[in-house]
Amino acid sequence: MEDPWQKAYDFAVTVARKAGEVIRKAGESEIKVSTKSSTVDLVTKTDERVEKIIIGSLKEEFGEGTHCFIGEESVAKGEPCILTHKPTWIIDPVDGTTNFVHGFPFVAVSIAFAVNKQLEFGVIYSCLEDKMYKARNGKGAYCDDELIQVSDVKDINKSIIISEHGTDRSPEKVKKIFSTMQKILCIPVHGLRGSGTAATNMCLVATGAVEAFFEIGIHCWDIAAGAVIVKEAGGVLLDVDGGPFDLMSRRMVSANNEVIARRIIKEIEIFSAERDDDMCEIQLE
Numbered sequence: 155m156e157d158p159w160q161k162a163y164d165f166a167v168t169v170a171r172k173a174g175e176v177i178r179k180a181g182e183s184e185i186k187v188s189t190k191s192s193t194v195d196l197v198t199k200t201d202e203r204v205e206k207i208i209i210g211s212l213k214e215e216f217g218e219g220t221h222c223f224i225g226e227e228s229v230a231k232g233e234p235c236i237l238t239h240k241p242t243w244i245i246d247p248v249d250g251t252t253n254f255v256h257g258f259p260f261v262a263v264s265i266a267f268a269v270n271k272q273l274e275f276g277v278i279y280s281c282l283e284d285k286m287y288k289a290r291n292g293k294g295a296y297c298d299d300e301l302i303q304v305s306d307v308k309d310i311n312k313s314i315i316i317s318e319h320g321t322d323r324s325p326e327k328v329k330k331i332f333s334t335m336q337k338i339l340c341i342p343v344h345g346l347r348g349s350g351t352a353a354t355n356m357c358l359v360a361t362g363a364v365e366a367f368f369e370i371g372i373h374c375w376d377i378a379a380g381a382v383i384v385k386e387a388g389g390v391l392l393d394v395d396g397g398p399f400d401l402m403s404r405r406m407v408s409a410n411n412e413v414i415a416r417r418i419i420k421e422i423e424i425f426s427a428e429r430d431d432d433m434c435e436i437q438l439e
């Protein structure tokens with residue numbers, strides 16, 4: 155049967171590579187905006203430039219009317235962040251902006267595509283490592299055309315877990331994040347890690363380098379592509395309360411299997427994070 159989204163998938167890979175080349179060459183890492191006082195969320199001119207390139211290319215190829223776009227920088231400028239049934243591209247042009255600014259070598263372009271609110275495919279280009287991760291619903295996950303698979307570790311004591319401390323620096327949230335990390339570290343696990351980009355973290359789950367990555371406070375553009383890649387590599391996605399994964403909820407546990415996911419969930423101290431789709435007042439559907 156003909157696959158209706160093959161062209162979109164191939165195009166996403168091409169656009170992600172093109173965007174990654176722009177990031178690699180960008181001397182411009184000037185911090186343009188650092189929002190709100192309690193958050194440390196860096197934005198550079200490169201973030202905005204790369205998002206324009208990605209969305210511009212996609213609009214030219216697929217037309218503006220039929221496809222919708224959720225992009226980190228466009229949402230920051232007031233565009234709606236609502237997932238409708240329409241074909242929708244979910245884009246983080248530079249995941250790991252803080253890394254990019256500091257020359258810490260993990261920076262990713264993340265592009266996902268959803269139809270009828272279901273993720274169809276995800277592409278993550280880890281542009282400084284030059285690794286292209288990609289996955290399509292039901293068709294496996296790949297890194298540079300090699301099939302990837304999550305780890306088969308079921309014993310939490312033999313695991314490496316990733317978490318990030320995020321951009322919100324309000325002391326009560328930071329306290330909960332570090333308390334959770336302390337509890338997980340002392341289970342004990344082999345180690346705790348963090349690459350500084352959610353997209354890359356999810357690729358590390360998908361390749362079996364780590365057993366899990368969880369975070370409260372991430373956005374849909376950080377994790378949409380990674381969600382497809384983890385799932386297609388044999389992993390699981392859950393909410394931090396053990397319920398079903400919800401892309402717009404800003405909470406997620408991604409893991410190699412449910413045993414590891416649920417063991418971590420036991421330790422997570424949940425705090426509130428405003429949903430991505432509540433950030434917008436206009437409801438489109």
Ligand SMILES: O=P(O)(O)OC[C@@]1(O)O[C@H](CO)[C@@H](O)[C@@H]1O
Nearest residue numbers: 249250251320321350351352372
């Ligand atoms: O703003 P950016 O660079 O796209 O996102 C960077 C990032 O660190 O922020 C998230 C929220 O804490 C992270 O997990 C995520 O990958």
Ligand SMILES: [Mg+2]
Nearest residue numbers: 246249250376
């Ligand atoms: Mg991001």
